[in-house]
Amino acid sequence: MSRTALARWLGFAVTLGVLGYGLVLALRVSPPDSQQGNMIRSFYYHFPNWIGVGVFFPLNLVASIVYLAMRFRDSVAAMKADALALASAEMGLVYCTLGLLSGSLWGREEWGIWWTWDARLTTTLLLWLIYVAYLVVRRMRNDQRNASICAVLAIFAFCDMPIVYMSTQWWRTQHPAPVFGGGPDAGIASSMQPAVWWNVAGWLAWGVLIASIRYSAELRRQQNQDDTATKLIELNEYEGIHHA
Amino acid sequence: MLSALGLLAGIFPYDPAIDTPLGHRNLILIYASVWIGQIGYAVYAGYKWAKAKRNSVR
Numbered sequence: 001m002s003r004t005a006l007a008r009w010l011g012f013a014v015t016l017g018v019l020g021y022g023l024v025l026a027l028r029v030s031p032p033d034s035q036q037g038n039m040i041r042s043f044y045y046h047f048p049n050w051i052g053v054g055v056f057f058p059l060n061l062v063a064s065i066v067y068l069a070m071r072f073r074d075s076v077a078a079m080k081a082d083a084l085a086l087a088s089a090e091m092g093l094v095y096c097t098l099g100l101l102s103g104s105l106w107g108r109e110e111w112g113i114w115w116t117w118d119a120r121l122t123t124t125l126l127l128w129l130i131y132v133a134y135l136v137v138r139r140m141r142n143d144q145r146n147a148s149i150c151a152v153l154a155i156f157a158f159c160d161m162p163i164v165y166m167s168t169q170w171w172r173t174q175h176p177a178p179v180f181g182g183g184p185d186a187g188i189a190s191s192m193q194p195a196v197w198w199n200v201a202g203w204l205a206w207g208v209l210i211a212s213i214r215y216s217a218e219l220r221r222q223q224n225q226d227d228t229a230t231k232l233i234e235l236n237e238y239e240g241i242h243h244a
Numbered sequence: 245m246l247s248a249l250g251l252l253a254g255i256f257p258y259d260p261a262i263d264t265p266l267g268h269r270n271l272i273l274i275y276a277s278v279w280i281g282q283i284g285y286a287v288y289a290g291y292k293w294a295k296a297k298r299n300s301v302r
Binding site for chain 1: 263
C-alpha cells in the first residue's frame with residue numbers, strides 16, 4: 001500500500017470517527033430549542049453544507065486562476081490546477097445541492113413553505129445552476145481550449161458568491177441573517193457549539209478526502225490522455241519517416 | 245424506503261409536545277439525504293479513480 005493510500009485510509013477512519021461523534025452530539029447531547037423543538041437539529045446538517053460551499057467554490061476560483069496563469073508556462077502545474085478546479089467544483093456542487101435540499105425540508109416545517117423566491121434562496125439557486133452549467137461545459141470537450149473557457153466561466157460563476165452572502169443584508173429576505181457576521185444578534189448558543197463544530201469539522205474533512213480522490217482520478221485521466229496523444233504523435237512521425 | 249425511514253425514526257428525538265410529525269419526518273430526511281448524497285458522490289469519485297487507474301495500467 002502506498003503512503004498516499006495509507007494516509008487516505010487513515011483520514012477516512014478519523015473522518016468517520018468525527019462524523020460519528022458529531023452525530024451523537026447532534027441527536028443525543030445537544031438540547032432541543034425553545035422555539036423550534038427538535039427541528040433545530042436540522043441546523044447541524046444544514047450549516048456544514050454551506051461551509052463546504054464556502055471552501056470549495058473559492059478553491060475552484062483559485063485553481064481556475066492558477067490554470068489560466070500557468071497554461072502556457074508550466075503544463076504540469078496547469079494540469080494539476082485544472083484537475084483541482086474540477087474536483088472542487090463537483091464537491092462544492094454536492095454541498096450546495098444538499099444545502100438547498102436540507103434548507104427546503106427545514107423551511108417546510110418552520111416557514112410552512114418548501115421554497116420562496118427571496119433574494120437569498122434565488123441567488124443560491126442561481127449559484128447552483130451556474131456551477132451545473134460549468135460542469136456541463138467541462139464535459140463537452142476535453143481539450144485545452146475548453147479548459148480555458150471553463151476557467152473563465154469559473155471566475156464569472158464565483159461573482160455570485162458574495163451576492164449570496166450579502167443578500168440577507170442588502171434585501172429583506174425570508175431566510176435569516178448569516179450565523180457569523182450577520183449583525184449583533186447573530187451567533188450560536190454555547191450548548192449548540194460542540195454539535196455545530198464537530199459536524200462542520202467532520203463534513204469538511206470528508207469533503208477534502210473525497211475531493212482529493214476525485215482530484216487524483218482527474219489528474220490521472222488527463223495524464224493518460226496526454227500520454228496517448230504523445231504516442232500518437234510519435235507513431236505518426238515514425239510512419240511519416242518510413243513512408244518517405 | 246419508507247420502512248428504512250421508519251427504522252431511523254427511533255434514533256431521532258421526538259417529543260409530541262414540541263414537535264410535529266412533519267418536522268420529525270423532515271428531520272430524518274435531512275440527515276438521510278446528506279449521508280446518501282455524500283456517500284453517493286464518494287462512490288462516483290472512487291469509480292472515476294479506479295477507471296483512471298485501470299486505463300493507465302494498459
